[in-house]
Amino acid sequence: MEFSCPRCQAPTDGEFYAPCTTCRSDLATKFSGLGRDVEVAEYEPKMNVTPNAVALKDD
Numbered sequence: 001m002e003f004s005c006p007r008c009q010a011p012t013d014g015e016f017y018a019p020c021t022t023c024r025s026d027l028a029t030k031f032s033g034l035g036r037d038v039e040v041a042e043y044e045p046k047m048n049v050t051p052n053a054v055a056l057k058d059d
Contacts, residue, residue: 002013005020007027012020019027 001015001017002011003017004010005012005023006017007019007023010020010022018024
């Protein structure tokens with residue numbers, strides 16, 4: 001399929017409508033970032049359910 005690149009308007013062809021190869025490589029170098037470690041709090045489930053009578057039954 002032939003179309004104009006949506007970024008630079010240069011004529012290009014491809015299977016899908018997307019930026020041309022040059023624009024894709026420019027975007028990849030511009031927006032390639034390094035991963036970072038994010039501190040996340042320990043998961044604590046909510047205790048919104050009360051124990052049932054069978055669990056509290058004394059023998």
